[in-house]
Amino acid sequence: MEAATHLKSLQALDMALRTGSLKDAADALGITPAAVGQRIRSLESYLGVDLLMRGRSGLRPTPELERALPDLQAAFAALDRVTRDLDFQRVAEIHIVAEPDWAELWLAPRLARFRAEHPNILFNVNGEGDVRLRIGASDLKVGRDVAGGEALHADRFVAVCTQENIDRLARHPAHAPLEGYPLLELERRGGVAVAPAWGDWFERFGMRDSGLDRAYRYRSFRTLLEAARSGVGMALAPLSLCLGALAEGELHLAFRDAWLPAPGSWRLEVRERARDRPQMRRFLSWLAAEAAETDRAMAALQAP
Numbered sequence: 001m002e003a004a005t006h007l008k009s010l011q012a013l014d015m016a017l018r019t020g021s022l023k024d025a026a027d028a029l030g031i032t033p034a035a036v037g038q039r040i041r042s043l044e045s046y047l048g049v050d051l052l053m054r055g056r057s058g059l060r061p062t063p064e065l066e067r068a069l070p071d072l073q074a075a076f077a078a079l080d081r082v083t084r085d086l087d088f089q090r091v092a093e094i095h096i097v098a099e100p101d102w103a104e105l106w107l108a109p110r111l112a113r114f115r116a117e118h119p120n121i122l123f124n125v126n127g128e129g130d131v132r133l134r135i136g137a138s139d140l141k142v143g144r145d146v147a148g149g150e151a152l153h154a155d156r157f158v159a160v161c162t163q164e165n166i167d168r169l170a171r172h173p174a175h176a177p178l179e180g181y182p183l184l185e186l187e188r189r190g191g192v193a194v195a196p197a198w199g200d201w202f203e204r205f206g207m208r209d210s211g212l213d214r215a216y217r218y219r220s221f222r223t224l225l226e227a228a229r230s231g232v233g234m235a236l237a238p239l240s241l242c243l244g245a246l247a248e249g250e251l252h253l254a255f256r257d258a259w260l261p262a263p264g265s266w267r268l269e270v271r272e273r274a275r276d277r278p279q280m281r282r283f284l285s286w287l288a289a290e291a292a293e294t295d296r297a298m299a300a301l302q303a304p
Helices: 005-018 022-029 035-045 069-086 100-117 163-169 200-206 221-229 239-247 278-303
Strands: 052-056 058-061 091-096 122-125 140-143 150-153 156-161 181-185 216-218 234-238 266-270
Touching: 005 035, 005 052, 005 058, 005 069, 022 035, 091 100, 091 278, 100 122, 100 140, 100 221, 100 239, 100 278, 150 221, 150 278, 156 221, 156 239, 181 221, 216 221, 221 234, 221 239, 234 239, 239 278, 266 278
Parallel strands: 091 122, 091 140, 181 216, 181 234
Antiparallel strands: 052 058, 140 266, 150 266, 156 234
């Protein structure tokens, strides 16, 4: 096992024990639960022992890991301290942990413009980028479940599809334009709805008489919107994450004046020691301006 992979696997193991679950560890590291599980399994395979087991309160160390646990915890506590103490050596680096859909669909298309204006500022977003993943605290976290922090931009869920599918609506009954229509939505996670579903839409707006809970479900908004762009059907998705596809004409709003509120706004949390760095202040100012432009663009799309 290569040293970098070895360290990432140990980091995943440490975070899983700190949080008690693969999902919470994934949120903290900015990767998927499957990736966390894979990193831990690769370490178990390399060592030839099981390292985690499930308890009533979450993940627990096996007896084999228990013996090494104090050293593991001390090592990552020391890395956290080193990260804080050596911040002055990373003044040109910004490390971001963000909800993957937001990072891929909102940040990535815009970040190229910032990087063109500030080529000396280096980024690592969810473990990928110009510089290696920093083992320790990230500079910035972004997500809808970030506790506290600052509101970045609001959101709303809209119905989007290709122009061909827009044209199909005219062939459906006027009172139920979505009757028999293929629908796409985000799947539940752990049995919990993390986004509005088509059932919520029909409860508020009608538009369908039967099959109110029938939909194709996707694990991420990225794959959901890819399916919509391919003409699979009508997607219920956050408007802020659709703006690029709407601007390019790949997708269209099916109903300009119909939308559902998002369960929470996008929020950001900045590590206090990172906030005072000139590069971070510049990036945060740019981020706020882009977020304000997103709010304006959403309002303009749905203006009467």
